[in-house]
Amino acid sequence: MTRLRDRGVSILQWRPGTLVRHGKVTLGWMLLRAGTQAAMVVLLARVLGASAYGQVIAVLATASLVVSFAGLGLxxxxxxxxxxxxxxxxxxFVLARRWWGMTLAPCIVAAVVIATMLLPGNLPALAACVAIAAEIAAVSFTELCARHRQAQQDMHAFGAIQAGLPLLRLGTMIVLLPSSHAVSATxxxxxxxxxxxxYTAFLYRRLNVTAGLKSAAATEVMCATSGxxxxxxxxxxxxxxxxxxxxxAQTSFILAGNYNVAQRVVDMASLPLMALQEALWPRLYAQPDPMHQLRRTGLALIAVALLLSTALWLAAPLLPALLGESFANTVEVLRWLAWLPLLQAFRALLNFHAIHQGRMRMIGWAYALGATVSVAGVTTLVPIFGMIGAVVVGYVAEMAMITALIRPNKTRLK
Structure with missing residues (x-):
């Protein structure tokens, strides 16, 4: 009876309007970010063409492989x-920022080594290395600063910080393009x-937070390996x-460019779903028993994901008219990838459930399995089947992670 009464009080105290309002704020900033990223994709794709665009995204992709370890996930x-x-x-926040500073250089070195091993040799070496270093620093520190504001439930600042980097990059390209006769990947x-x-320097100066309270007084555990x-x-x-x-890219920069465009369209179309999730997590973390709200909101998230996937499949034929005929193969790839947000939304719900139960180590093992499947699958299938192989590996890796997260918890969410 006590548990039921506590759950009833929790339900009565929950205000869905606050979640919706935070979701709208987050969605607004995410839409601005998505619009900026979409404009950047269209701009670079049309100016560079599929081959040179593929060179740029192949370099940035190697940086993204390492960026999550800058700051150790704190x-x-x-x-x-x-x-x-x-x-x-x-x-x-200050403790996480300190670890970010200590791990940044090793992550940059690792990314440069990976780029040297994976990428073809006909790329501008110096520009690629500097771009990789800047990408790791900017993306990882933007993430830390955004989570700092999200923890305060300041969703305006959370969204603005995340939107700031693509806005600055788009502005840089708009200023640069008219002053250049020929735009190259370099x-x-x-x-x-x-x-x-x-942008990294701006955020570091702007969010110059100092911890006035002793860390020993903090009630939650936060060691270097926590994240x-x-x-x-x-x-x-x-x-x-x-x-x-x-x-x-080892086969063709054109294939890399086409596949990247399809992925970016899926990412941008998934932003309403991500906005609801980002507004939901801090509210769920703050509740002693969040499972009722997780079940109810989870069904809504899956329904939104289904609608988004359907819209992606229907809109795919419009891409070549927008980007140019060198991206004609993007239509087929986008339709293959259109249903991936359904699996990703379900995995996000399983993630929270595992965190709530304290199964943090299982999350690491599940995603390590996904990483292993991805590397093995891409290495085996992509050289043979090209973009089709990459799509198949994406779905197989998602299913592997979902299976790993479900198996230890065979009972229903409760």
Missing amino acids: SHIVLRNAARDPTHEAVY MVLWAYAASGLA LPFSLAVFATKLQAEFNKPVL
């Missing part, structure tokens, strides 16, 4: 801990590097999404 722990212990939020890589470093399961999760997701591009 940005996610900042969100979780601050939702539970808001008084010491600054303590958690020029774009330098522009990415300059804008990424500038590694999240790092592995993001790494596996990036590996699944990005490892195929350097491998495709």
